[in-house]
Every structure is written in C-alpha cells, then in structure tokens.
Amino acid sequence: MTLEVKNVMVELSGRRILRSVSFAVEPGEVVGLLGPNGAGKSTLMRAITGQYPAYGSIRLLCQDLPQLSPKRRARLIAYLPQTRIISWPMSVRDTVALGRLPWRAFGQRMTEADHQAVQDALALMDVAQLAGRKATELSGGEQARVLAARAVAQDTPLLVADEPASGLDPAHQIMMMDALRRIARKGRMVLVSLHDLTLAARWCDRLILLKDGDIAGCGAPEELMQPERLAEVFGIRAHIAREGDGLVLAPTGLTEAGLRQPGPAPKESDPGRD
Numbered sequence: 348m349t350l351e352v353k354n355v356m357v358e359l360s361g362r363r364i365l366r367s368v369s370f371a372v373e374p375g376e377v378v379g380l381l382g383p384n385g386a387g388k389s390t391l392m393r394a395i396t397g398q399y400p401a402y403g404s405i406r407l408l409c410q411d412l413p414q415l416s417p418k419r420r421a422r423l424i425a426y427l428p429q430t431r432i433i434s435w436p437m438s439v440r441d442t443v444a445l446g447r448l449p450w451r452a453f454g455q456r457m458t459e460a461d462h463q464a465v466q467d468a469l470a471l472m473d474v475a476q477l478a479g480r481k482a483t484e485l486s487g488g489e490q491a492r493v494l495a496a497r498a499v500a501q502d503t504p505l506l507v508a509d510e511p512a513s514g515l516d517p518a519h520q521i522m523m524m525d526a527l528r529r530i531a532r533k534g535r536m537v538l539v540s541l542h543d544l545t546l547a548a549r550w551c552d553r554l555i556l557l558k559d560g561d562i563a564g565c566g567a568p569e570e571l572m573q574p575e576r577l578a579e580v581f582g583i584r585a586h587i588a589r590e591g592d593g594l595v596l597a598p599t600g601l602t603e604a605g606l607r608q609p610g611p612a613p614k615e616s617d618p619g620r621d
C-alpha cells in the first residue's frame with residue numbers, strides 16, 4: 348500500500364532530467380524532497396502525477412499510474428503545483444470545492460460528505476474565514492493556502508505538494524507543515540518539496556535529497572542533515588542544532604565549491620553520455 352517509484356528516468360526537450368530515481372512512500376509518512384534549484388524535484392512530482400512521461404515504474408497502491416485514466420488518477424493523487432496564482436473569479440469556497448470534482452458524476456450536486464470535506468479543508472488551511480471572498484482578490488499567501496485546501500479536499504491517498512510553504516508567513520508555514528503531518532497521520536502519503544531545511548528536518552519523517560536528477564541521499568532527517576552532506580548537495584555550510592524534538596538548520600555561508608558554482612552543476616547526462 349505504497350507509492351513505489353523505481354528506476355524513473357525523465358527526458359525533456361532531449362535532456363535527461365531524472366536519471367534513475369527509486370524510492371517509496373508509505374501511508375502515514377511525510378516524505379520531503381530536497382535539492383538545489385534545477386535538481387529535478389518538480390519534474391519528479393510531475394512524472395508521478397502523470398504530467399510528464401517517464402521511463403521506469405511508478406506504482407501507487409499496486410496500480411501502474413501511467414495506465415490509469417485521468418479521473419481514476421485524480422481519485423488517487425492530489426497535486427499542489429509550485430505556481431499558485433488563481434485566475435478564476437470564484438469564491439474561495441467554490442475554488443476549494445473543485446477538489447471534489449473527481450468524486451462526482453458530471454452535473455451531480457455536492458453531497459453532504461463533499462460539503463464536509465470542503466469545510467474541513469478550509470479549516471485545516473486556515474481559510475474558512477475567507478470562504479465567501481473572491482479567490483482572485485486574496486493575497487499571494489492566502490491564494491496559496493486556498494489552493495492547498497483544494498488539494499486537501501480532494502481527499503486522495505497521496506498528496507504531492509511542490510513547495511507548499513513558499514510565500515507563507517512563518518506561522519502559516521508551521522501550520523502548513525502541521526497540516527501535512529496530520530493528513531499523513533490519518534493514513535495518507537505525503538510527498539512534499541521544500542527549500543527550508545529546518546521545516547524539512549522538523550516536519551518530515553524521511554527526506555530524499557536530489558541532485559542533478561539523481562538521489563544523493565535518503566533517510567531520517569538526523570541521518571541526512573550532516574554538514575558534509577549539506578556541503579556536497581547544496582554547497583553550503585550550516586549551523587545545525589538539536590532543539591526540542593527536532594533539528595534547527597541555519598545556512599551560514601557557501602563552501603568553496605558553492606562559491607565557485609552556486610547554481611546547479613551542468614548535467615553530465617545530456618545527450619551523448621551513457
């Protein structure tokens with residue numbers, strides 16, 4: 348009863364973006380996907396959600412995801428994209444209710460269960476007080492929480508969230524991570540990409556480090572968040588401290604390699620290699 352990603356390779360515009368990525372996510376856990384800009388996090392999420400064709404195997408609850416119809420897939424996976432601008436001039440409640448569409452036949456009215464799922468999602472993302480407002484008139488962070496609520500309302504076994512905390516104020520970043528953890532603890536799977544190392548270390552059960560389209564590490568935050576690993580993957584030095592029940596990580600500077608090459612390394616896997 349897992350998400351199983353095996354030897355996934357993705358090529359876009361003739362460039363190999365993901366090389367041979369394998370990992371699993373179990374029900375009940377929040378798995379964080381970390382890596383520098385351009386490492387391939389969004390590409391991996393898009394491959395899992397069926398937006399990019401991929402070689403290899405992507406199975407969820409023992410079903411081959413690429414074989415499923417869009418509607419069947421929408422009942423299994425909710426996806427929160429990185430770009431979160433709402434362009435439909437609908438109320439917040441109606442926007443969140445779009446998350447229930449995969450569960451209804453065309454033209455069918457919302458059931459009591461649909462209304463409850465919408466209300467729960469509005470509350471979880473702290474946007475219930477905005478329910479009657481036009482979604483397009485909200486701030487960027489508010490819109491981000493509305494779209495997160497829509498993904499939550501979809502009530503799927505797997506939630507894939509691409510940088511759900513970006514653009515949120517500190518309190519709502521914590522609320523977001525807390526919400527993802529609560530969703531997971533109800534037996535769902537959560538795969539979330541993050542750039543904030545402290546959020547990742549404190550709220551994720553396991554972390555996957557992606558670099559240049561390859562997995563550079565996978566394990567519990569305490570195992571992975573080591574100075575050498577952060578230097579290798581991100582090119583940074585960081586202050587790492589244990590506080591309460593988790594780690595706090597504060598980047599303090601660039602390593603020599605990071606100074607030489609702060610951006611992602613050129614892909615060795617471009618056509619011609621292998």
Ligand SMILES: Nc1ncnc2c1ncn2[C@@H]1O[C@H](COP(=O)(O)OP(=O)(O)OP(=O)(O)O)[C@@H](O)[C@H]1O
Pocket residue numbers: 359360362364382383384385386387388389390391429
């Ligand atoms: N449609 C596309 N065609 C060609 N190359 C692409 C396409 N989409 C992404 N890429 C390239 O794939 C690589 C990985 O991009 P991706 O968006 O997956 O990175 P990321 O890890 O999510 O980065 P970020 O942290 O900046 O969001 C980048 O080098 C990017 O330029």
